[in-house]
Amino acid sequence: LYHAAVHPKSFVSLAGADHLLMDKKDSKYVGEVIAGWSSRYIDIEEDITLATRHNVVASLNNDSLFTTQMRAGNHYFIADEPTSIGGNDFGPNPYELLSSGLAACTVMTIQMYARRKKWLIENVECHVDYDKQHAIDCENCEESSAKIDTFTREIKITGDLDEKQLQRLLQIADKCPVHKTLHSDTQVVTKLVR
Template sequence: MAQGTAHIGKDRYRTQVEVGGHALTADEPESLGGGNLGPAPFDLLLASLGACTAITLRMYAEKKEWPLESLDVALRLSGGKDDRRIDRALTIRGLDEAQKAKLADVAERTPVTLTLKGGLPIETHLA
């Protein structure tokens, strides 16, 4: 399925990430001691959810031959360790209210949404 790598050297928190054959830079904001040279880890998590939501809903609309003009996904991570949550707002253009409601329902079942809601075991070992 998917795979990636992350490498950090001596440049404080700047991390070179490679996923799907694409290179990204992740960092922390200056307020946390980073150089703000790229998105922070939670920003990348939101990016993953936003991209999955947008792509899945576009695919669904195409399959139904609906005239979806555009879709914006606004995401906000809030809360702390014990009450963390993501609020997602969809702005959909070109569809009627019933079609918009169906896309909002489909958004609850995108692959990344289901992964985040269900949790994911992570096994760590030394290479």
């Protein structure tokens, strides 16, 4: 097979794997290697099953556990749940996606502001965790209902900036649109379509 293959090729060894690739890590790795290699030689058509007139669409079949096909704009990806609750862990869970939106919007907003001010930021990172925690200074902290959705955000800025500039950028982080959305009164309008 190696000598008969027409396209450029290389030999990939997978020490310790059986011929049927029964170990999930081995089969996933082989799939990624083959997909990466073959993507150069095939045209992947747009998935019309996820066509939508909206910004985002999610699709989940009955036999897919929690592995959800997603499309946002022109971008396709997978959302999932961890194996500990019955998913395949093939993609981020919904709260990781929400946290990702906050992290991405934060770094974009900081860089946009710094460029406007002509402050050079070599890199900005935003690390986000999501959890339900007791509200600060809550009166009924013993009750589980006193817990609120909490995003913990840590920002690392690499650049030649003084303390005043860094503090200003921290204020700007709180002005990112996703941060504002999470703090605003929001509504989800739902209707059934056929």
